[in-house]
Amino acid sequence: MTDEKKDEEKRMTPRDYWMRDPFSEMRRMLDTFRSNMEDTLERVFPSQAMLPALKQPRIDILDLGDALQVVADMPGVKKEDIEINLTPERIEISAESSTETERKEEEYTYRERGYASYRRMLDLPAAVLPDKAAATFTDGVLEVKVPKKEPTEAEKKTRVNVK
Numbered sequence: 001m002t003d004e005k006k007d008e009e010k011r012m013t014p015r016d017y018w019m020r021d022p023f024s025e026m027r028r029m030l031d032t033f034r035s036n037m038e039d040t041l042e043r044v045f046p047s048q049a050m051l052p053a054l055k056q057p058r059i060d061i062l063d064l065g066d067a068l069q070v071v072a073d074m075p076g077v078k079k080e081d082i083e084i085n086l087t088p089e090r091i092e093i094s095a096e097s098s099t100e101t102e103r104k105e106e107e108y109t110y111r112e113r114g115y116a117s118y119r120r121m122l123d124l125p126a127a128v129l130p131d132k133a134a135a136t137f138t139d140g141v142l143e144v145k146v147p148k149k150e151p152t153e154a155e156k157k158t159r160v161n162v163k
Contacts, residue, residue: 057093057118057142061125067147068128074118075140082137084144086130093142094119126150 062069070091074082077095085092095118103110128146135144 055116055118056120059093059120059122061122063125064145067145068124068126070122070142070144070146072120072142072144073140074137074142076116077118077140079137082135082142084133084135084142086128086133086144086146088127088130088149090121090123091144091146092119092121093144 057072057074059073060071062071070093072093074093074095076099077097081097082093082095085094097114097116097118099114101110101112124146127149129149130146133144133146135142137143
């Protein structure tokens, strides 16, 4: 920085400096606020880094007429870790997954841990028979098929021409 520029900044009042860069003070205040919030959260939840990340799996519910099919994307989970609870009106899907990788070389040790937790509760669009449900899990996709209490005829679609 040149001497002229330093002298100019010394002569500038806070108002002049603010006029030169109107958002600098706002950026500084937001950075301070964010830093204070991160510090506060770290004090309140000191083990936050060790908590599993709670995810909601993406779910599709298909009406097959006589049954409902629930399809949930749950990558990285083993089928043994999945828990499904059904009532006639609701489905709850949950799973916890953890992985640990360790590799030792001559000069260093590499260790990585990962935790994930899935949980989703949904009201079903029709009453079902929970005791007759069947589930499959393939390539990270869970499919649950549950017969309806009172089967309904699948809706027929009629195309209407617009004139």
